[in-house]
Amino acid sequence: MPSQIPSQIAVGLIGHNGRVGSAVLTALLKRNEDLRVVVLHRPSSDVSSIPAGTEKRVLDLEEGSPEEIEKAIEGLQVVISAVTILAAPSQSALIPALAKSKSLITFIPSEYGAPWREKEDFGVPGLTFLKGKETVMEQARDRGVPITTVKSGTFAGFWFSLLVGWIGYHSRDRYSKRCGTGAHERDAGTPVPAARSRGVITPIRDLTHTHSVFGIDVKGNKIQLYGNARNLPGEATSVPYLAEGIAQLVSSPTTLPDRTFSFVEYSPTGNELAKSLTSLHGSQTLLEEYTEDQFEHDVQRGGLDAVVAGLKRMWGQEHEYPNVTKVEGFPSVPLEELLRASLGN
Numbered sequence: 442m443p444s445q446i447p448s449q450i451a452v453g454l455i456g457h458n459g460r461v462g463s464a465v466l467t468a469l470l471k472r473n474e475d476l477r478v479v480v481l482h483r484p485s486s487d488v489s490s491i492p493a494g495t496e497k498r499v500l501d502l503e504e505g506s507p508e509e510i511e512k513a514i515e516g517l518q519v520v521i522s523a524v525t526i527l528a529a530p531s532q533s534a535l536i537p538a539l540a541k542s543k544s545l546i547t548f549i550p551s552e553y554g555a556p557w558r559e560k561e562d563f564g565v566p567g568l569t570f571l572k573g574k575e576t577v578m579e580q581a582r583d584r585g586v587p588i589t590t591v592k593s594g595t596f597a598g599f600w601f602s603l604l605v606g607w608i609g610y611h612s613r614d615r616y617s618k619r620c621g622t623g624a625h626e627r628d629a630g631t632p633v634p635a636a637r638s639r640g641v642i643t644p645i646r647d648l649t650h651t652h653s654v655f656g657i658d659v660k661g662n663k664i665q666l667y668g669n670a671r672n673l674p675g676e677a678t679s680v681p682y683l684a685e686g687i688a689q690l691v692s693s694p695t696t697l698p699d700r701t702f703s704f705v706e707y708s709p710t711g712n713e714l715a716k717s718l719t720s721l722h723g724s725q726t727l728l729e730e731y732t733e734d735q736f737e738h739d740v741q742r743g744g745l746d747a748v749v750a751g752l753k754r755m756w757g758q759e760h761e762y763p764n765v766t767k768v769e770g771f772p773s774v775p776l777e778e779l780l781r782a783s784l785g786n
């Protein structure tokens with residue numbers, strides 16, 4: 442911890458064009474009295490979305506020399522990474538510079554996911570790649586870099602199939618190839634009143650998986666649940682909620698090193714979700730079992746299918762998000778409203 446903490450905290454943000462990163466940038470910029478935002482971008486990044494007057498520095502995690510990386514993070518008290526999951530291992534290049542930094546209070550690596558478990562989850566071949574994020578955190582701890590881990594529920598839009606292409610902005614090409622469509626680009630623009638205007642969801646039509654990617658078929662009034670998910674809470678979070686939570690955290694950075702925070706906005710049990718859907722449709726929601734065989738089949742497919750399978754299974758088993766922290770003052774859209782919005786998608 443630096444001996445002197447400035448009144449205005451300098452926060453570096455990596456991944457400003459991403460789903461999480463763009464929302465975090467917006468949330469950080471709203472706190473310009475407490476925070477000075479520095480966007481750390483690749484040489485090739487589109488910087489057109491960065492508001493004029495916001496400091497920008499080039500940070501190249503793949504090709505940058507150690508000196509260039511040190512220079513890019515110079516003077517920052519907090520570094521937040523929101524790089525896409527597939528680029529998570531590239532964050533290792535930051536660690537020597539963070540370890541040398543005299544100003545750093547904490548590093549928030551790109552995580553924002555479920556509390557995956559070492560044996561039950563990383564032990565499953567289709568899910569092993571998720572460990573890339575953990576590896577970076579372990580490397581940081583080994584070098585004495587203070588880190589803050591931020592976990593999140595499954596993104597709400599994804600849960601209700603309102604937001605597709607969830608692997609992300611930078612993975613568009615890969616995702617489109619997998620799905621055989623440019624679906625990520627197609628926003629049908631269906632009006633979804635309040636939820637949409639609050640920036641909580643992005644309805645995108647026309648994707649192979651639409652409407653039941655997570656086993657929650659809002660239109661079909663069906664939910665597919667694993668194990669004991671009827672009675673256990675499943676966790677979902679909107680991206681703006683997560684982003685506001687991160688901005689609130691970094692406004693008091695000295696409390697953050699070596700801690701984990703989880704932002705969970707919705708946590709209905711399977712039965713509670715079914716009750717909401719039943720009331721929305723005026724007819725009984727069908728609850729189907731997501732079987733062990735289906736889980737095995739889906740994890741073997743790897744990628745997104747494996748992650749979804751892992752999340753469905755986690756919901757149906759006892760699991761715990763560490764240190765769930767409420768985002769103060771955030772105008773969450775009620776669950777029923779999200780479901781109604783999904784019907785209109």
Ligand SMILES: NC(=O)c1ccc[n+]([C@@H]2O[C@H](COP(=O)([O-])OP(=O)(O)OC[C@H]3O[C@@H](n4cnc5c(N)ncnc54)[C@H](OP(=O)(O)O)[C@@H]3O)[C@@H](O)[C@H]2O)c1
Nearest residue numbers: 456458459460461486524525526528551595596609610611
């Ligand atoms: N809980 C959930 O349901 C959930 C869902 C989705 C994602 N997540 C997690 O949230 C985090 C961010 O994901 P996201 O979907 O927001 O990502 P995303 O939209 O794919 O983010 C893309 C950003 O990553 C940057 N990037 C890509 N490769 C990079 C590299 N090699 N070096 C530096 N920057 C690079 C891009 O930079 P350019 O601007 O230069 O292209 C872009 O700004 C990930 O850890 C992901 O696993 C969680």
